[in-house]
Amino acid sequence: MDIVIRPVEPGEFDTLGEITAGAYLRDGLLDFGESDAYLGELRDVAKRAAAAEVLVAVADGGLLGGVTFVPCGGPMADIARPGEAEIRMLAVDRAARGRGAGEALVRACVDRARATEGCARIVLSTQRTMRGAHRIYERLGFVRTPERDWNPVPELDDITLLTYELTL
Numbered sequence: 001m002d003i004v005i006r007p008v009e010p011g012e013f014d015t016l017g018e019i020t021a022g023a024y025l026r027d028g029l030l031d032f033g034e035s036d037a038y039l040g041e042l043r044d045v046a047k048r049a050a051a052a053e054v055l056v057a058v059a060d061g062g063l064l065g066g067v068t069f070v071p072c073g074g075p076m077a078d079i080a081r082p083g084e085a086e087i088r089m090l091a092v093d094r095a096a097r098g099r100g101a102g103e104a105l106v107r108a109c110v111d112r113a114r115a116t117e118g119c120a121r122i123v124l125s126t127q128r129t130m131r132g133a134h135r136i137y138e139r140l141g142f143v144r145t146p147e148r149d150w151n152p153v154p155e156l157d158d159i160t161l162l163t164y165e166l167t168l
Contacts, residue, residue: 012056019091021042023092023093052071055109057102057104072118072119090102090133102136109122122166123148141166143166
């Protein structure tokens with residue numbers, strides 16, 4: 001099976017939004033489950049596509065997953081500094097996991113970062129429990145940057161996102 005990575009098409013926004021939201025929900029990554037405010041952000045692919053590059057992994061005519069690539073200085077950046085691109089919201093449908101879609105999506109982001117003038121690094125945030133994603137990042141040469149770990153919801157003291165970077 002060949003996996004193709006390409007920009008998301010408008011007709012796929014809802015499907016990718018549900019894949020992303022479903023992955024986060026089923027993997028227990030949303031502290032407040034169905035009532036988590038972040039769920040709306042995960043589903044809103046149109047908003048992401050208007051502000052960043054949303055890529056999808058496709059095989060046999062079906063959507064396997066997607067990722068948001070934020071080039072240097074993009075409005076969707078959470079932690080990127082000048083000269084850094086950022087990866088956000090990587091998700092692969094549970095039924096499609098283990099086929100290489102997640103790694104192919106991350107590789108595509110790395111390639112885009114390398115092709116971005118002035119981009120020296122690519123960074124990302126991840127939850128402690130996203131061990132499968134951590135393995136992908138580390139296999140591709142990303143290293144932990146604990147000094148950049150952060151809490152997206154400061155009023156809750158137990159939510160710390162781990163950070164990784166890859167120097168290009």
